Amino acid sequence: MNAGVNMLAYEQNAAELRALLLKADLKVTLTRLTILHILRSAQRELTVTEILYSPQQQLKKLSCAGIYQALRQLERAGLVAKFKLGDEQALYSFKNTQANIRICCRQCGRLEQIADPLFELQIQELILIHGASSYHLTLEKPKCFCCAENAAEQPDHPRR
Template sequence: MLNDFNEMRDVLQSANLRITMNRLEVLNILRKADKELTVLDILYTNEIANKKLSSSAVYQVLKHFEQMGIVSKFKINGEQALYCLKQENKNLRIYCQHCGHIEHFHDDVEFELKRLMQERSAVSLKLVLQKSRCTQCI
């Protein structure tokens, strides 16, 4: 557990964010998640742990994390925003419109897009491909 705390502290310090219990709790929930989470998912996970965290606090923490490049935020079809820790190889997603399954992929397309981003001084890459049914639905 101490190692986990040190890692989370380092993430916050490298982003020049003050270490608070709310930030540590949200960061820990996102770090342990195996999928993208909504604010409600974060609140529910937090409630199970019997810790007090308001929705406004979660939104505020996520806003700061997004501004500092710690998390990625994206929406699909105007649904609730989904959040996950920012990772180099998780920028491209395939979203199943039937079941909501999200698959991450990394291949030459992403490399080419990143090259174009550099060439045109773009600051972020968020791409979601949608399909009517995924392999889990078939």
């Protein structure tokens, strides 16, 4: 019974994704459907490598080049959001499912998403006032929790 419920949910999700692709004037392909499904069900933004090796993707045998090409098309169509900071790998998410506020560690470059609905609402109001269409806000801090913890474990002076 549980497998039947999961299959029904998957079919409903696939039908919604097909409708989104058609509305965006994109051909419905297995690659696009698979990528949208992976991003929609992800708990966070994903890199291309994470999409490529996603357990959901293993049956589909997609190529890295095919994923990049499909992501560019999905991004242009407004179905996928891309975030890139410096030389780090780009992160992708299903449009409007991930927070656009992040904290970046200056020491290691680690990104952490922040979900603050009240702050997001205030930013949305600013976007409307200034006529922008989207935003990415990145706050910097000198050290993240991991860097501070690693620094505490290492002695201040080298042993001789």
